[in-house]
Amino acid sequence: MTNDLLDRKLERAFTHLDxxxxxxxxxxxxxxxxxxxxxxxxxxxxxxxxxEVFRGLTDFWVDLFNELGxxxxxxxxxxxxxxxxxxxxxxxxxxxxxxxxxMMKAMLTVADTNxxxxxxxxxxxxxxxxxxxxxxxxxxxxxxxxxxxxHDGYLTVDELLAAVREYYTGDDEDAPGNLLFGEL
Numbered sequence: 001m002t003n004d005l006l007d008r009k010l011e012r013a014f015t016h017l018d019x020x021x022x023x024x025x026x027x028x029x030x031x032x033x034x035x036x037x038x039x040x041x042x043x044x045x046x047x048x049x050x051x052e053v054f055r056g057l058t059d060f061w062v063d064l065f066n067e068l069g070x071x072x073x074x075x076x077x078x079x080x081x082x083x084x085x086x087x088x089x090x091x092x093x094x095x096x097x098x099x100x101x102x103m104m105k106a107m108l109t110v111a112d113t114n115x116x117x118x119x120x121x122x123x124x125x126x127x128x129x130x131x132x133x134x135x136x137x138x139x140x141x142x143x144x145x146x147x148x149x150x151h152d153g154y155l156t157v158d159e160l161l162a163a164v165r166e167y168y169t170g171d172d173e174d175a176p177g178n179l180l181f182g183e184l
Contacts, residue, residue, distance in 0.1 A: 003171050006090065008184045010082045013168075016131055016181055017081075024075040030057045040130030041110050041123075049110045056103030063088060063099040089168050096169070104164045108157045118154035133182040146176035 017025045019032035034053045035045070043050055068084045070076065076084070088095040111119050111127040119127070125140045135143065147163045148155055166177025178184060 005171055005173060005178070005184075006086070007082060009167055009178060010085050011078060012181045012184060014078050014081050016133075024077055025081060026075045027061065030061050033057065036132075037107055037110060037127070037130040040126055041113055043110050043113070049106070052106035053110055056106040059099045060103040063095060067095075085168065096165070100168070101161065104161060105157060108160045111160075112157070118156060119160065120154055124155060131181060133180070135182050139182070143176060143179045146179075
């Protein structure tokens with residue numbers, strides 16, 4: 001059972017994953033997410049980083065389908081997505097570290113476009129654009145500042161992974177990670 005905050009966050013995430021807006025998530029939506037991210041961040045589709053992104057998306061997708069025992073149509077409804085995400089990842093247990101964290105780490109590594117090990121405000125905003133969050137620049141800057149725990153003006157992949165964990169597993173209404181996909 002989820003709480004209202006987590007349900008709202010998962011509903012928002014579902015809408016970002018449903019690339020063709022047909023009310024279900026399927027393999028093509030997952031490919032579209034990876035492609036959208038790579039394109040927005042000018043990452044070549046044949047690069048090692050891109051390979052990691054698509055490997056991460058595939059592993060995540062397989063784990064979610066296995067958890068749900070979804071039928072042969074290979075599509076997830078919003079309710080199935082919410083149920084699977086909750087069962088697999090809500091408490092941030094072994095499944096989170098096995099498939100979700102590696103997928104997100106690969107995606108966030110792509111956000112580090114210059115490879116300096118840090119994500120600048122500009123790189124962060126480009127990643128937000130890839131996820132179609134529709135965050136205004138001021139809102140993206142405020143979110144960036146809240147996630148930047150050491151206030152050095154850059155985000156590490158670990159700082160972003162902490163925000164992602166807050167988004168997908170947390171029930172703290174004030175957690176900065178809640179805003180990763182825009183206002184709820």
